[in-house]
Amino acid sequence: MSNPPPGEIEFRAQNQLSELFAALDSGTGRDVRRMLSTLSPQNIAQLLESSPPRIRNVLWTLLDPEIEGDVLPELSYEVKSQILATMDTEEMVAAMEGLDADDVADILQQLPERVMGEVLSSMSEADRLRVERVLAFDEETAGGLMDTDTISVRPNLTLDVVLRYLRRHEQLPPSTDNLFVVNRKDQYIGLLPLSRLLTTDPSVTVREVMNTDVEPIPADFPDDEVARLFEKYDWITAPVVDENNRLLGRITIDDVVDVIREDADHSLMSLAGLDEEEDTFAPVRRTAPRRAVWLGINLLTALLASWVINLFQGTIDKVVALAVLMPIVASMGGVAGSQTLTVVIRGMALGQIGRSNLSWLLTRELGSAVLNAMLWSVAMAVIAAYWFDDTIIAVIIMAAMVINLVTAAIAGAILPVALRAVNIDPALAGGVALTTVTDVVGFMSFLGLATWFYA
Amino acid sequence: MSNPPPGEIEFRAQNQLSELFAALDSGTGRDVRRMLSTLSPQNIAQLLESSPPRIRNVLWTLLDPEIEGDVLPELSYEVKSQILATMDTEEMVAAMEGLDADDVADILQQLPERVMGEVLSSMSEADRLRVERVLAFDEETAGGLMDTDTISVRPNLTLDVVLRYLRRHEQLPPSTDNLFVVNRKDQYIGLLPLSRLLTTDPSVTVREVMNTDVEPIPADFPDDEVARLFEKYDWITAPVVDENNRLLGRITIDDVVDVIREDADHSLMSLAGLDEEEDTFAPVRRTAPRRAVWLGINLLTALLASWVINLFQGTIDKVVALAVLMPIVASMGGVAGSQTLTVVIRGMALGQIGRSNLSWLLTRELGSAVLNAMLWSVAMAVIAAYWFDDTIIAVIIMAAMVINLVTAAIAGAILPVALRAVNIDPALAGGVALTTVTDVVGFMSFLGLATWFYA
Numbered sequence: 027m028s029n030p031p032p033g034e035i036e037f038r039a040q041n042q043l044s045e046l047f048a049a050l051d052s053g054t055g056r057d058v059r060r061m062l063s064t065l066s067p068q069n070i071a072q073l074l075e076s077s078p079p080r081i082r083n084v085l086w087t088l089l090d091p092e093i094e095g096d097v098l099p100e101l102s103y104e105v106k107s108q109i110l111a112t113m114d115t116e117e118m119v120a121a122m123e124g125l126d127a128d129d130v131a132d133i134l135q136q137l138p139e140r141v142m143g144e145v146l147s148s149m150s151e152a153d154r155l156r157v158e159r160v161l162a163f164d165e166e167t168a169g170g171l172m173d174t175d176t177i178s179v180r181p182n183l184t185l186d187v188v189l190r191y192l193r194r195h196e197q198l199p200p201s202t203d204n205l206f207v208v209n210r211k212d213q214y215i216g217l218l219p220l221s222r223l224l225t226t227d228p229s230v231t232v233r234e235v236m237n238t239d240v241e242p243i244p245a246d247f248p249d250d251e252v253a254r255l256f257e258k259y260d261w262i263t264a265p266v267v268d269e270n271n272r273l274l275g276r277i278t279i280d281d282v283v284d285v286i287r288e289d290a291d292h293s294l295m296s297l298a299g300l301d302e303e304e305d306t307f308a309p310v311r312r313t314a315p316r317r318a319v320w321l322g323i324n325l326l327t328a329l330l331a332s333w334v335i336n337l338f339q340g341t342i343d344k345v346v347a348l349a350v351l352m353p354i355v356a357s358m359g360g361v362a363g364s365q366t367l368t369v370v371i372r373g374m375a376l377g378q379i380g381r382s383n384l385s386w387l388l389t390r391e392l393g394s395a396v397l398n399a400m401l402w403s404v405a406m407a408v409i410a411a412y413w414f415d416d417t418i419i420a421v422i423i424m425a426a427m428v429i430n431l432v433t434a435a436i437a438g439a440i441l442p443v444a445l446r447a448v449n450i451d452p453a454l455a456g457g458v459a460l461t462t463v464t465d466v467v468g469f470m471s472f473l474g475l476a477t478w479f480y481a
Numbered sequence: 482m483s484n485p486p487p488g489e490i491e492f493r494a495q496n497q498l499s500e501l502f503a504a505l506d507s508g509t510g511r512d513v514r515r516m517l518s519t520l521s522p523q524n525i526a527q528l529l530e531s532s533p534p535r536i537r538n539v540l541w542t543l544l545d546p547e548i549e550g551d552v553l554p555e556l557s558y559e560v561k562s563q564i565l566a567t568m569d570t571e572e573m574v575a576a577m578e579g580l581d582a583d584d585v586a587d588i589l590q591q592l593p594e595r596v597m598g599e600v601l602s603s604m605s606e607a608d609r610l611r612v613e614r615v616l617a618f619d620e621e622t623a624g625g626l627m628d629t630d631t632i633s634v635r636p637n638l639t640l641d642v643v644l645r646y647l648r649r650h651e652q653l654p655p656s657t658d659n660l661f662v663v664n665r666k667d668q669y670i671g672l673l674p675l676s677r678l679l680t681t682d683p684s685v686t687v688r689e690v691m692n693t694d695v696e697p698i699p700a701d702f703p704d705d706e707v708a709r710l711f712e713k714y715d716w717i718t719a720p721v722v723d724e725n726n727r728l729l730g731r732i733t734i735d736d737v738v739d740v741i742r743e744d745a746d747h748s749l750m751s752l753a754g755l756d757e758e759e760d761t762f763a764p765v766r767r768t769a770p771r772r773a774v775w776l777g778i779n780l781l782t783a784l785l786a787s788w789v790i791n792l793f794q795g796t797i798d799k800v801v802a803l804a805v806l807m808p809i810v811a812s813m814g815g816v817a818g819s820q821t822l823t824v825v826i827r828g829m830a831l832g833q834i835g836r837s838n839l840s841w842l843l844t845r846e847l848g849s850a851v852l853n854a855m856l857w858s859v860a861m862a863v864i865a866a867y868w869f870d871d872t873i874i875a876v877i878i879m880a881a882m883v884i885n886l887v888t889a890a891i892a893g894a895i896l897p898v899a900l901r902a903v904n905i906d907p908a909l910a911g912g913v914a915l916t917t918v919t920d921v922v923g924f925m926s927f928l929g930l931a932t933w934f935y936a
Contacts (some may be wrong), residue, residue: 030714035696040835047837068713076833078841100713189679198676201717203658220675221653224644241490257742258523258555259485260735262656262717279734280715286738287712290745291827297749298823299816306828307838310848317820318853324816325857328809329864335805342797342804349797349804350790353811353920354783361754361779365772368753372746373761378531380495382502383762386533393765398773402780409784465808 031066039072046073050084058088067093071100074109078307083112095121099129104305107136115141119148127174128281131160159274168252169245171285172266172275175199178206179232181215186228188218201278203262207236213271214242242267245274252277253285254377293371296453299323327458331356331465338473341480347414348476351423354406355472359430359464362398366391366438367456374442374452388439395435396428403427418479426472430464437463486521494527501528505539513543522548526555529564533762538567550576554584559760562591570596574603582629583736586615614729623707624700626740627721627730630654633661634687636670641683643673656733658717662691668726669697697722700729707732708740709832748826751908754778778913786811786920793928796935802869803931806878809861810927814885814919817853821846821893822911829897829907843894850890851883858882873934881927885919892918 031037042061049057062070062085070089074082074097086109089097098106098121110118110133118137122130122145134142134157146154156174163169177198179188188205192198204217216236226235242265243252255261256279263276291302299320305312335342335352342348370387373379379387403424411420441459442452486492497516504512517525517540525544529537529552541564544552553561553576565573565588573592577585577600589597589612601609611629618624632653634643643660647653659672671691681690697720698707710716711734718731746757754775760767790797790807797803825842828834834842858879866875896914897907 030695030710033696034710035698035702039832040837043835044837066714072713072832075831076835076838078838078845192679193682195680197680201658201715202676203656203717220679221657223679224647224675225650225652227648240485241488243490247490255485255489257735257738258527259489259521260656260733262658262734278715279717279738280712283712283734283738283741286741287745290742290749294745294749294752294827295823297752298820300820300823304824306824306831306833307842307845310845310852313845314849314852317817317849318856320820321813321817321853321857325809325813325861328812331812332805332809335808339801339805343801346794346798349807350787350794352804353790353808353924354780354787356808357783357786357916357920358776358780362772362776365753365755365775368750368755369759369761372749376530376761377494377527378761380498380531382495382499383531383533387762390533390762390765390768394769394772397765397769398776401773402776406780461812465812 031064031069034066034069037069039069039076042069042073043076046077046085047081050081055088058085059090062089067096068100070097075102075105075306079108079309082108082307086112091117091120095123095125098122098133099125102305103136103303104308106133108305110136115144115148118145122149123153127156127160127275128170128172130157131170132165134161135165163245166249167245168243168247168249168266168277169274171249171252171277171281172245173199173278174275176206176265176273176276177202178208178212178273179218181207181209181231181233181236183232184228185223185226185230185232185235188223188232189228201263201280204237204265206265206273206276207232208273212273214265214267214273216240217265240264242271242273243277244269249285250289253282253289256282257286289375293368293375293453296451297368297371297457299454299458323458327462327465330462331469334466334469335473338469338477341473341477345419345476345480347416347419348473351410351419352469352472355423355426355430356465356468358402358427359434359468360461362395362431363434363438363460363464364457366395366435367442367460370439370442371453371456374446379443384439384443388436391435391439392432395431399428399431403431419476422472422475422479425475426468429471430468433467434460434464486519486524489521489524492524494524494531497524497528498531501532501540502536505536510543513540514545517544522551523555525552530557530560530761534563534764537563537762541567546572546575550578550580553577553588554580557760558591558758559763561588563760565591570599570603573600577604578608582611582615582730583625583627585612586625587620589616590620618700621704622700623698623702623704623721623732624729626704626707626732626736627700628654628733629730631661631720631728631731632657633663633667633728634673636662636664636686636688636691638687639683640678640681640685640687640690643678643687644683656718656735659692661720661728661731662687663728667728669720669722669728671695672720695719697726697728698732699724704740705744708737708744711737712741744830748823748830748908751906752823752826752912754909754913782913782917782920785917786924789921789924790928793924793932796928796932800874800931800935802871802874803928806865806874807924807927810878810881810885811920811923813857813882814889814923815916817850817886818889818893818915818919819912821850821890822897822915825894825897826908826911829901834898839894839898843891846890846894847887850886854883854886858886874931877927877930877934880930881923884926885923888922889915889919 204219207216207218216238217240218236222235245266245268262279265276266274268274288302295302407420407424410423411417437460442456445452445455659674662671662673671693672695673691677690700721700723717734720731721729723729743757750757862875862879865878866872892915897911900907900910
């Protein structure tokens with residue numbers, strides 16, 4: 027457990043920021059330094075993330091170098107990158123001293139190959155080995171999430187011996203709630219919860235009280251599934267093993283919380299074509315090119331919709347009211363479809379949706395779509411009939427809305443599942459694919475029916 | 482720590498579901514019962530959440546009543562409601578026996594007033610008092626999140642006395658990582674981490690080794706801020722106090738993780754007009770009315786856009802190509818605006834955006850919008866010029882796109898902040914408000930310019 031500064035409960039990043047900005051404006055670095063020195067690394071990280079790049083850099087240079095290492099792991103990926111780019115190797119090595127192996131590995135993985143090699147070779151032998159064990163695994167696996175600071179004991183010891191062994195430590199690794207029980211070959215056998223150590227007769231052996239129900243996590247297990255296990259079973263730490271069941275390290279809940287936060291943000295950001303790691307205060311030269319790609323893709327889909335409309339130029343020329351009403355059909359389909367899409371994408375992220383229940387879900391969405399289509403298409407028909415004093419256009423928009431809302435429900439339910447089946451991220455591609463469908467079907471059905479009716 | 486069943490790492494809800502559905506289809510409740518008995522309460526909860534309502538009810542009736550109480554707290558709000566509605570008071574009282582006070586309070590708060598009274602009066606005196614202490618607080622505060630099963634010690638004891646006191650317990654409350662140090666009036670003074678208890682000389686007093694840096698959380702502190710503190714400081718448990726600093730209970734990380742998950746889901750679901758508590762498998766009669774409201778609101782905004790188009794009927798009648806191209810202007814504005822909106826809503830949810838940095842953010846968004854507007858409006862102008870062999874329409878769509886993309890950036894950045902200032906949830910209302918603006922401005926600028934050019 028790290029210690030917040032006193033006054034933490036009262037801390038408001040926005041107030042601190044205003045004060046900091048004022049102090050920076052008045053040009054007195056000393057005031058800013060003094061303010062920063064009263065804050066915890068976590069609050070400093072939050073202020074850095076809430077600052078535009080120029081101010082961020084000034085704040086970083088005013089920061090006590092002693093505390094830099096504690097602030098770095100608290101920063102999000104992009105902000106960390108940006109700040110690392112301003113540091114030299116020596117500074118980095120100094121900052122990383124005393125950090126957990128997984129935090130160091132995270133930082134190193136963001137550096138260019140050459141710099142990473144330099145930093146590694148400047149580290150002490152022991153630290154380097156510790157870090158290299160974590161670096162061996164993909165960032166998005168249990169191995170990439172783990173720390174190596176485990177305390178392990180043998181099953182044949184008595185609790186009394188374990189207690190005396192622990193008392194030889196200055197302190198235990200943070201968040202330690204279990205000791206790991208391993209055999210002679212360092213293979214994982216079970217857990218010894220600290221609470222059991224404290225409540226059981228010390229003359230008993232570890233083997234008699236250890237918990238063997240919890241399976242260790244394989245090092246190559248994906249991080250989002252690790253998070254799901256922690257959430258399900260309220261774990262605080264869990265052991266990580268290699269393919270021979272040898273204990274490699276442990277995962278702690280604080281790192282899992284970060285995974286949960288990122289996973290949950292992923293759907294939200296992806297639906298708008300953004301990355302969940304995106305820095306809120308990224309400069310224009312970073313945001314503009316990324317957004318450009320997304321806008322370009324959307325321009326293509328919009329052009330497709332225009333091409334459909336173009337097929338019916340003649341009809342629109344005859345009945346101009348069609349041009350007035352056609353966006354309504356497309357828009358209602360888009361809104362209805364995005365509701366279905368969001369429910370399905372969230373359900374998939376929670377692991378709730380698969381082949382066995384997809385057809386039920388599709389039926390439910392269809393049922394819901396039919397009811398709402400009846401309600402709103404009739405309402406719209408009445409409005410159109412009065413507005414343009416034309417019952418044909420009323421019938422046409424009613425029929426087109428029913429067609430498009432039903433299509434939207436089917437597309438919203440099927441698209442994400444189909445995209446995932448071909449390994450495309452449904453959160454990223456689903457929204458664009460969906461509006462393409464609802465735009466094309468919306469314009470096609472409305473203008474097609476009109477061409478037929480008014481022919 | 483609760484115990485997963487062996488094979489947990491291999492557990493795949495979708496496979497289990499297929500098997501369960503097959504067993505239910507073949508009509509042998511015994512097979513289903515046997516399968517359920519091998520699963521942990523958490524996995525049973527996941528299967529219930531992944532099942533359509535009818536199957537959900539069958540599964541629930543086949544469940545061993547002994548385990549019902551452990552499954553209930555693992556369910557999401559809506560699913561829990563649905564299942565509670567099938568239970569009678571006696572069953573509920575039996576199920577709630579042995580649950581944490583905060584879990585019982587959560588369940589009770591979902592029941593109708595009358596049923597809640599009945600259940601409370603059927604509980605044992607001690608249990609009822611424990612639960613009523615939690616019920617006194619709003620669900621979305623620290624008080625509503627807390628458990629009351631704390632272990633507290635006095636500062637003048639030696640660690641040796643504390644160790645002997647703990648050994649008198651059968652077991653410690655789950656996730657216990659600290660004991661709480663209180664004075665004679667039960668007022669919070671500090672924390673005694675179990676790890677320190679294990680590594681320090683037992684003859685020392687609690688006062689000498691306790692941690693007084695962590696401030697206790699006031700019972701009325703909002704739950705999302707509690708979550709932010711836990712995330713920041715990697716807490717596992719934290720003390721909750723009343724206004725006189727008296728220790729009321731403790732919050733554990735597992736309940737905080739649920740808050741984090743819900744908060745993160747809130748933006749995603751709200752942007753589609755959905756509730757983050759929404760049951761993926763809610764029946765049509767629940768989903769249809771909720772969606773109807775959202776579709777109705779969107780129909781109104783679509784009608785507003787149509788009304789704008791209607792103002793320019795004459796121009797469209799003259800140049801029908803305008804009807805073909807006008808959705809492109811509106812659509813690009815909508816996409817660009819929703820990117821800005823999403824970034825700002827996420828930044829607000831993370832507490833990064835306030836008055837001090839909003840103007841920087843707006844400038845960045847404007848800069849990004851201008852660059853992308855130049856790129857894509859020119860591209861679109863070239864396409865339009867060739868497509869319709871008309872340079873006037875090319876100039877018009879270029880200008881309209883620039884206007885609408887810049888408007889989108891301003892609206893995307895300002896709307897969420899403005900909505901929050903008048904206490905409207907930006908995630909819920911932001912998307913609708915934004916597309917209204919980009920549709921109206923898109924059609925108005927494109928058709929308005931056309932009217933002027935072709936006049």
